[in-house]
Amino acid sequence: MPQTTLRIAPDVDSLLASGRRVIDIETQALQAMAARLDGSFSAACQRILAGGGRVVATGMGKSGHIARKIAATLASTGTPAFYVHPGEAGHGDLGMITDSDVVLALSYSGESDEVLMLLPVLKRQGNTVIAMTGKPQSTLAREADIHLDVSVPAEACPLDLAPTSSTTASLAMGDALAVALLDARGFTADDFARSHPAGSLGRRLLLHITDVMHSGDEVPSVPASASLSQALMEMSHKRLGMTAVVDDDGRLVGMFTDGDLRRTLDNPALDVRQATIGEVMTRQPKTIDADQLAVEAARLMETHKISGLIVVDGDHRPLGALNIHDLLRARVV
Template sequence: MNSENFITLGNKVLETELAAVEGLKQYLDTGFASACQTMFDCQGKVVVVGMGKSGHIGGKIAATLASTGTPAFFVHPGEASHGDLGMITENDVVLAISNSGETGELLAIIPVIKRIGTPLIAMTGNPESTLAQLAEHHVCVKVEQEACPLGLAPTSSTTATLVMGDAIAVALLNARGFTADDFALSHPGGSLGKRLLLRLSDIMHTGERLPVVPTSALIKEALVEMSEKGLGMTAVCDEQGKLAGIFTDGDLRRILDGKIDIHHDGIVSVMTKTPTTAQADLLAAEALNVMEEKKINGLIVVDEQNQPVGALNLQDLLKSGVL
């Protein structure tokens, strides 16, 4: 074997599995639609069950459903026969996954599911199988061949099942009107959740940590404030406490080329009088976009009266995980 052989074999697997996914379009039929409707109408949770590789795929399908607005969890069929069936109620919907449709551990728990009165959806590669016949709804995931040259290892069939699970989850997501904000609520710990949930009010410097000087301040006094607060800038406010301007490290570098006396000249003579500002409820990710667009390293956060209530810089965004 050499590199070319491995690449050739890899391409053959991809072609086989792509064909399997393409073939799923013929199964987006009334069975698929009725399965989606049953899950949409479910007052409880979608309980996904499956053995072996189908079980692994089922776990992922359950996780995708749960994170996109359809409450769901996975139950191992073997454990179900030893007490875990107690997790299933008549208000739930069971999604049973088996490529053959003849998995013994699944068929063993079907009578109990029927007795409870829980709607049963089967996802199999054999519409004539026992599981498919026992279910109220059947979603077909039949493939022409496995990518495994022996035709034994679940490859194309598991890919097809996973893709069909995604099709169901996304169809339900759209039917429920699930939004990016809804998605963020179930992903608060990841970078995605931070981008969708974190607002400037969560990370900005406030109170005594907010750098601010009056318009009457000298440049040297503004520099002291900037040094103490460590944000590379300071807000400049008028007698009413409203933002009159901003002075930054960049402004300091620019005035050093001129004839400026930092000990005697006032800050109003060198400050930026129309700085870019933001509101406290602005998403941190949106603030990052503003800073990148304006090519600035910091933002003053103001209230409705244009009074500074906070400040932050790129370092704060980096620490928050947004950047």
Template sequence: MPDTSPPTFDQDAALTLARRVLSIEASAVEALRDRLDASFTAAMTLILACRGRVVVSGMGKSGHVGNKIAATLASTGTPAFFVHPGEASHGDLGMITHDDVCIALSNSGESAELTSIVPLIKRRGARLISMTGNPNSTLAREADVHLDASVAQEACPLNLAPTASTTAALALGDALAVALLQARGFGADDFARTHPGGSLGRKLLVHVRDVMHAGEALPHVAASALLPEALLEMTRKGLGMTAVEDEHGRLIGIFTDGDLRRVLEKAIDIRITPIHQVMTANPRSIGADALAVAAVEKMQSHNINGMLVVDADNRLIGALNMLDLLRAGVV
């Protein structure tokens, strides 16, 4: 039978090579940083003035990088999509309009699939930004703006496999996306709207009003209520607490499971004890329009599991606990 055991290798040599790869790629990005010039801001100016979309294209590994750059641009306020240059020659070129800006990625700057569609892109009136490792290449010469993403060497020991060059192109694309984000004034709320399905979107879009218990589900008793009435309200509503209100509906206290344990340690008759005598006065509260994540931070900082929600006049309008926030995915 053939030997199916995994090959042995020199672990020390492997670690040495891996560290060398990371050093080469880090050096490539460092050199890129020092080489940034007016071409970078010229590319920004073209994109900021664009009335259409940013269309990113590239072949092979450059295409994979281009896909990621397009996705990053789109999620940070710059509408963008990726077009495969081979498909562009077979109909997808119709996706590009004169209002668009194209970004073409090629380390050599001579990828035939890209250079063949450059005249067609320019004929449509779209502007062209090239990102190459060769400032003297066809793509560099034909572009309205060229971004130099050249590297001294690939991290591959053969100096053949795209490694440092793709890292540099990816980093340059990130730099462009982030610089455009800042120039547009793209904020956390904008980011959340483009990521509604992710945890960040939930943290930035879910408000207290979205998760609080209100109406008939809201536990509350008057300050004059006796302790048994408060316990019954807590049992009915199942939040492990009840709010205590004054005669005008304003919040004056809270009574929780923890308060009950402390009451039971005292020699008092719970049947005749008014709730206002054993409640926690001036409890922590929050507004309904606050972000749910702000409620989490407040509850964690004060080591509490529940919080009451009030309006601008301190009138009780809701209640929530940590379980509600866990269910909403903001914890």
């Protein structure tokens, strides 16, 4: 591999200027592409929606890397898709492509031999071919059923050699396709979470309060007439750092936490040996419904700077309890 020699150490300003120049050039490229977006884009979306199969993305080199990312984005947003290497396709992987699939072929020049080699077979099989090129007069653009123009005024590379603006434009066009299809399908956050169950997004969107709360005998609860010492025994036994306080009908009237205990002990006017929990509890505590998402509990705790919540039913009776440690264990926060 050829070695390059750094002849002059660049200063901070020149490095920043270089970075900003790249971003400016690529921004201009995206704006130019957005301005010329036309019926070909909507036709591509309609063909994919009507196809009933999958989107098979393909491309060589840097276009191949972008094609992989586009396929991954499509698949995670409701459009089944995968990547096929055009070189491998010519040696058996074409068998992965069925006649109901739509092929999205990327080649900025539109003349990549490995991609062009696939066209006769795809045509014979009846596949719709959507080309994404920067050369509307190229072979791939002419032979495709639909052409998406991702041409750019200039590459951000000062040598005008490394694909930079062109790959950014192709990636943005792929994102535009994915989001337009997502909107058309009515794809929801719950749909997204179902395809990301192992990630943090999936946990945040799929976990409900009932999945993380303590319920049944694990819920700390005392009547309002209980003594402070009785409440402390309940808190110690249930180990959640809090207890619900209920009236004679079992409805929540207050809550007592470790923080309330510190404030109680700091009150010189109060005889802690004689006090009932009803005298020192927090009235109208923050609560949450069982059918809400666990992430809503995290947001409520953060907003009000509290570390625990009582889960209540429609009659304001405690159903469960959870604290910040439960959310941390579930990796919701």
